[in-house]
Amino acid sequence: MRHQPSIQTLAVTAITGTVTILTTIYITKSISQYGLSGTLRLLWEGDHLTPECRESMDTLDQVQNKTIPKLGKKLEQLEVTMEVAKLNCVDGPSLDEKTTTTEEEEAIKIQILTQYPKMKTDLSGLSYNLDKAAAKIDSARSDGEQEVKARKKELSNIIVGLMDRADVLIALCGERSQ
Numbered sequence: 001m002r003h004q005p006s007i008q009t010l011a012v013t014a015i016t017g018t019v020t021i022l023t024t025i026y027i028t029k030s031i032s033q034y035g036l037s038g039t040l041r042l043l044w045e046g047d048h049l050t051p052e053c054r055e056s057m058d059t060l061d062q063v064q065n066k067t068i069p070k071l072g073k074k075l076e077q078l079e080v081t082m083e084v085a086k087l088n089c090v091d092g093p094s095l096d097e098k099t100t101t102t103e104e105e106e107a108i109k110i111q112i113l114t115q116y117p118k119m120k121t122d123l124s125g126l127s128y129n130l131d132k133a134a135a136k137i138d139s140a141r142s143d144g145e146q147e148v149k150a151r152k153k154e155l156s157n158i159i160v161g162l163m164d165r166a167d168v169l170i171a172l173c174g175e176r177s178q
Contacts, residue, residue, distance in 0.1 A: 053148050056140040060151050067133045068158055074126055075165055081119065082169055085112040109174045123170050130166060134159045 142148035
């Protein structure tokens, strides 16, 4: 008579086979994504990046999660303030049909700065903080890691967009972007 394997033996064999296959798939994917040294760092240290790159990613995380939202909110507040000031200009002294666009812009600028005298100071501070954020992003070392390079590029593009929006407000206040 043939000996039948027990249900426990079959279960252990099935689980062992499944774990082996899943581990092989995980390691293969990790090697293809991070390379051999990155995979070994991931398994040994829990992170596929070198300590220097991890520090850079932490810096970029801080910029993305704290600095950019704070600057975006401040910019949005200044944009709303500017729009309110423009709308209030409608109630201001009327401009006749002979008024040129330059004269209209000058009248709007005067109205804005009269209503919100801190506008230039706030815009100057915002511009300075945007420059600081851009410098922080640029100072993050990538050491050849594509993930860090891509992240730096993404965040730089966001900062440039915020700077462009700030430049529009600065131009409306009669200041030139530098």
